[in-house]
Structure formats: C-alpha cells, structure tokens
Amino acid sequence: MLVLLPPSEGKADSGKGAPLRLESLSLPGLTAAREAVLGELVALCAGDEEKAREVLGLSEGLRGEVAKNAALRTAGARPAGEIYTGVLYDALGLASLGAAAKRRAARSLLVFSGLWGAVRVTDRIPSYRCSMGIRLPGLGALAGHWRAPMAEVLPEAAGDGLVLDLRSAAYAAAWKPKGEVAKRTATVRVLHAPTRKVVSHFNKATKGRIVRALLSSGVTPADPAELVEALRELGYAVEAQAPERAGKAWALDVLVEEVH
Numbered sequence: 265m266l267v268l269l270p271p272s273e274g275k276a277d278s279g280k281g282a283p284l285r286l287e288s289l290s291l292p293g294l295t296a297a298r299e300a301v302l303g304e305l306v307a308l309c310a311g312d313e314e315k316a317r318e319v320l321g322l323s324e325g326l327r328g329e330v331a332k333n334a335a336l337r338t339a340g341a342r343p344a345g346e347i348y349t350g351v352l353y354d355a356l357g358l359a360s361l362g363a364a365a366k367r368r369a370a371r372s373l374l375v376f377s378g379l380w381g382a383v384r385v386t387d388r389i390p391s392y393r394c395s396m397g398i399r400l401p402g403l404g405a406l407a408g409h410w411r412a413p414m415a416e417v418l419p420e421a422a423g424d425g426l427v428l429d430l431r432s433a434a435y436a437a438a439w440k441p442k443g444e445v446a447k448r449t450a451t452v453r454v455l456h457a458p459t460r461k462v463v464s465h466f467n468k469a470t471k472g473r474i475v476r477a478l479l480s481s482g483v484t485p486a487d488p489a490e491l492v493e494a495l496r497e498l499g500y501a502v503e504a505q506a507p508e509r510a511g512k513a514w515a516l517d518v519l520v521e522e523v524h
Contacts, residue, residue, distance in 0.1 A: 272350030293417040309333035329393040345385030355472025407437035414439035449513035450488040488514035
C-alpha cells in the first residue's frame with residue numbers, strides 16, 4: 265500500500281542535525297528536479313526579500329520564512345515525519361505509533377511537496393516554505409515542473425498494490441495516477457454526514473486518523489474494494505464509487521457524524 269499525503273503549511277524547526285543531502289532522499293529519480301527548485305528558491309530568498317515574499321505569498325508576519333529558505337543548504341535536517349505538523353499529522357501521530365506501525369509508515373507514506381516533489385517520512389529534510397501552488401520566476405508553476413519527473417518515478421513507487429490518495433487538489437496536480445495504477449487508486453473525501461459538506465479542519469483530522477488506524481491495525485488492502493471493507497471493519501462509514509471508465513480512480517466518501 266502506498267499512501268499519498270499533502271504536506272503541512274506549518275512545519276517544525278529544523279533543529280541542529282546534519283544538513284540536507286539531496287542524494288540521500290528517497291525516489292532518486294527526482295534529484296535533478298529537486299536541485300532545480302532548491303537552487304532557484306535559495307537564490308530568490310537570498311536576494312530581494314520583498315520579491316521573495318511576493319512570489320511565496322507570505323504575509324508580513326511570515327517574513328522570517330524568507331531567511332529560512334535562503335539557508336536551506338546549510339540548515340539542520342530532520343526526518344520529514346518530524347518536520348510536518350498541523351491537523352492531519354497531529355491526528356496521525358507518527359511519534360506515538362508502535363514499532364511495527366512505524367515500519368509500515370516508513371514503507372508506505374509518501375508526502376508530496378512543492379520543493380522536494382515527494383519524500384518518505386524517514387527522509388531527512390530542513391524546515392522550509394514552498395507550496396505547490398507557487399510560480400517561481402524561472403521554473404514557472406511548480407505543479408507543472410513536477411509532472412514529467414513524477415510520471416517517470418511514481419508508477420514504480422506505487423508497485424502493484426493499493427494507492428490511497430489523500431492529497432489536496434494543489435498536490436494532486438503534480439501527479440495523476442494513470443492506466444493500471446489508476447484502477448487500484450482510491451481518493452477519499454471526508455463528509456459531515458448530516459450535511460454532506462466537507463469541512464477542512466475535520467477533513468484533515470479524519471484522514472490522519474484513518475491512516476493511523478490502517479498502520480496500527482496492520483491491515484494491507486490490495487485494492488480499493490478491500491480498502492472499503494477494511495475501513496468499515498475499523499468502524500468507518502464508507503460509501504464507494506467504482507470508476508465509470510478506465511484510467512479513473514475509485515472515489516470513497518467517509519461519513520462522520522461529529523465534527524472534531
């Protein structure tokens with residue numbers, strides 16, 4: 265099983281560990297594309313601070329993020345699972361998982377990123393600010409920059425098992441499962457059952473809990489149909505829609521009564 269996650273906007277401090285080594289990150293086929301984004305981002309943030317703030321969409325209160333980006337090559341690095349914070353990652357609670365569940369997380373979780381493309385939670389990265397939705401002056405829109413290298417690398421990373429896609433739209437734009445991979449991909453929405461509306465905070469928290477439950481249970485569904493059954497056995501109310509035509513993913517709605 266491969267689980268595709270969005271990053272968090274907020275991130276923990278880098279700490280004082282050894283600095284980033286691009287060549288040590290998972291999915292080495294993305295190294296050249298990572299270097300291109302890293303190089304332009306560092307140069308942008310080391311130059312005109314106001315231009316960097318404009319490109320990155322940063323408020324006055326986030327001015328310090330520009331200096332953080334300028335120092336990415338020398339900043340300390342920590343496992344990505346410790347860098348990403350926020351609602352989904354708080355609910356996922358990687359640090360409190362049991363040993364077996366942590367091993368499953370290391371194998372199956374893939375976090376998408378405007379800067380790194382995608383990383384495993386064990387990959388060591390510095391804290392940064394670079395969302396997938398930005399447009400760098402040289403490279404252009406980051407989602408477009410990542411499409412070709414992702415198309416080369418991600419099908420192999422997906423293997424022959426289930427792909428559980430929990431990404432937001434901006435990150436889903438960087439790679440869309442196609443062909444045989446799409447047939448075993450499931451996207452998930454979390455809906456407030458009484459209103460049938462998506463609520464952002466509650467949506468993220470529930471997705472984090474779903475991933476934690478799957479990792480902790482040790483269940484390994486092979487395809488979307490098995491995932492539906494696994495989630496129901498874990499206590500979730502799930503409605504599933506199989507794809508109407510080839511090349512499309514399954515669509516799963518998880519219905520939750522309480523918003524919390």
